[in-house]
Amino acid sequence: MMTSILLRRAAARASSTSPRSTHDNIPFMVALASSSCRRQVCTIATMNHNIMQGSIRHRRHAVAAAAAGNRYPRMDYLSASNIELVGQRHYHCHHQHQQYYQIQHQQKQTDINLHYRRHLASSLAHFSSSTSGSGDATNTSTTTTAASSTTTTDNKKVTTLSIIAKKRRNQKITMVTAYDYPSAVHVDRAGMDIVLVGDSCAMVELGFETTLPITLDQMIHHCQAVKRGAPNRPLLVGDMPFGSYEFDNVDIALQNAYRMVKEGGMDAVKFEGGTEARSKIVRHVVQGGIAVLGHVGLTPQAINVLGGFRAQGRKAEQARTLLDEALRLQDAGAFAVVLECIPSNVASVITEQLEIPTIGIGAGGGTSGQVLVFHDLLGMLSHPHHEEFCPKFCKKYASVGIHINDGLAQFKKEVEEGMFPGKEYSPYTMSAEEEAIFNDLVSKDKAKVGLTSETPDESDQLNLYGSKH
Ligand SMILES: Nc1nc(=O)c2c([nH]1)NC[C@@H]1CN(c3ccc(C(=O)N[C@@H](CCC(=O)O)C(=O)O)cc3)CN21
C-alpha cells in the first residue's frame, strides 16, 4: 500500500520532469518491498502511471515485458538477476524493508538507434568469423567443442532478462526440448539456457502425426516431470497446445497460461503466430504476469492451413509479413521469438530489427540462438518412422537410437539363451543355514499340495471368475 502511494507520487514527479518515452508502459521505476527474505512483493511504475504489482516472479517478467515493449528499452539499467540498476541510478528512498530505484529515460531515441546498429554490425562480424572457423569441423570435434563451451558450472537461474542480455552481449542462446524427467536432467546438465517443453511432444513422445492432438492436461503432466528434472537453473518454457489460447476471449489464454505456471511449474509459455489477434493475446498474458516466448515462420499447429511442414517466408512479401509479426510480438511484450523454417537472410534481418532475441530452428546462423528437438539432435529414434519427422536442418550430434536398439537386442538374446542374469547379476543370497530351513519348508508344502491336488479335474472346475460350474 505504502509502496504504491510513494510510487504514484514519484511517477507523477518523474513524468513531469523527464522526457516522455515513446512507449508508455516502459518501467521507469522498480520498487522492491520485502517483508521477509522469502516473500518479496514488487511494484513497477510505468510512464503512464500504471502501477503493476505482483510476486517476485511476476515482477521479473513484467519488467522484462514492459521494457521489451519499448523498441529501444534501457535494458542496460537492469541487471539479469535482481533488477539492480546500473549506470544512471537514482537512489530514491530507503526504508527498513523497502528500496526504491528510479530509471531515467533521457537518452534520445536516435542515439540508441545508432547504438544498436553499431552493436548489430559487430555482432554480425563476430558471427561470420566464428562460423567460418567451426563450420566444416567433423561431427566429433564439433561435439567436443560444444560440450566444453556449453557445459556450465554457473548455477545462476536463467531469467528472461539474462536471455535478453545475452543478445546484447553477443552470446548465443541455447534451447533444447525436454518432455520428461530424464531428458530434463540431461538438458540441464549440459548447461542449456532454456528448456522447452514443446508440443512436439505429441509427435516424438506420444507418436502422433502432428502436434494437434496433445491436450493442456497432457502438456502440464510433461511440464511437471521436466520441472522435477530441472528445477533450478534453466529457464523453463511450456508450449501452449493447439486449442488452448486462440480465442477472442483473451482470458481463456491467460487462465490456461496460469495453469502452465502454477501446475506445470513453467517460467514462461510459448504461443504460435504473430497476427494482430495473436499479439493481443500475448499482450494480455504478459500483463497478467506471465513471460511469453513468441513463435513465427513455420507454426506447426497451423499445419492444415499451411498445407504441411514446409519452409515459410520464401517470397519477399511473406518474409516482410514475418518481420511485421515478430515486431508485433515484441511490442506485445514477448521476451524472445522463435523463428522456424525460414530463409537465413530473413531470419538475420528479423534478428537485426528486433531488440529482443530470436531463437532459430531451420532459420540459419544469423539468429540470437538455436533450438533443436532433443530426439532429433541425439539421433534417438533410428527407425524409418522417425525419418518422416526429422527435418533436414537438424544435425545429429549422437546416434543414441542405435545404442538403444543394440542394447535391447542384446538383452533379448541373452535372456532367451539363458545367459542373463548369470551369477554376476544375481546378487541376493541366503546363509546356508537359512537355505536348508527354507528347502525343508518348501518340501513340506509340496507334500501338502500333492495331497490336495489328487483329484485330477479339480483345477478344471475353476473358471476365470473363480466360481465353480
Ligand atoms: N521431431 C521433430 N522435430 C522438429 O523439429 C519438429 C517436430 N518434431 N514436430 C513439430 C515441428 C515440425 N517440424 C518440422 C517437421 C518436418 C519438417 C520437414 O521435414 N520439412 C521438409 C519439407 C516438407 C515439405 O515441404 O512438405 C524439409 O525438407 O525440410 C520441418 C519441420 C519442426 N518441429
Ligand SMILES: CC(C)C(=O)C(=O)O
Ligand atoms: C521445434 C520447437 C521450436 C517447438 O516448437 C516444439 O518443440 O514444439
